[in-house]
Amino acid sequence: MKHILSVLVNDQPRVLARVSSLLGQRNFNIESISVGGSEEPGLSRMVIVTYADDRTMEQVSKQLHKLIDVIKIQDLAFDESVVRELLLVKVGANSSNRAEINSIVEPFRASIVDVGANSMMVQATGDRAKLDSLLELLRPYGIKEVARTGVTALPRSSARSKAMV
Structure with missing residues (x-):
């Protein structure tokens, strides 16, 4: 199943590397990743497209939340985004x-x-x-x-x- 993750992170050096490394270590293929400023100063939004079942995505989300610079994660539904x-x-x-x-x-x-x-x-x-x-x-x-x-x-x-x- 295709997932779009919207990840709000601190705008700090190496955050992108840590997030993509975490996904890579768990054998996730990143179809697409984009990063840019967000509505809050000092925070960036990462939009990551990947494939996994819901249970696996929940595990990935828990792992991402362990990263100190990750503030919020949303799994966006294609038909509602x-x-x-x-x-x-x-x-x-x-x-x-x-x-x-x-x-x-x-x-x-x-x-x-x-x-x-x-x-x-x-x-x-x-x-x-x-x-x-x-x-x-x-x-x-x-x-x-x-x-x-x-x-x-x-x-x-x-x-x-x-x-x-």
């Missing part, structure tokens, strides 16, 4: 196909953020499937570079995410 990823893709483009590429990008609510002599850079946000679809449509033009942030997520206002002990 806003889950997004950012994609930047540099695609081959010239004056004859720029309009065509733009017409592919538009329905995805993506935007062109850079234009060069032989390329364009597209920025898109959404779920993994949406971004994968956009990449497939751009592939015939020649994908030069791709950068993805990994998942970031928050529970919806009406959602009851599971606070983990």
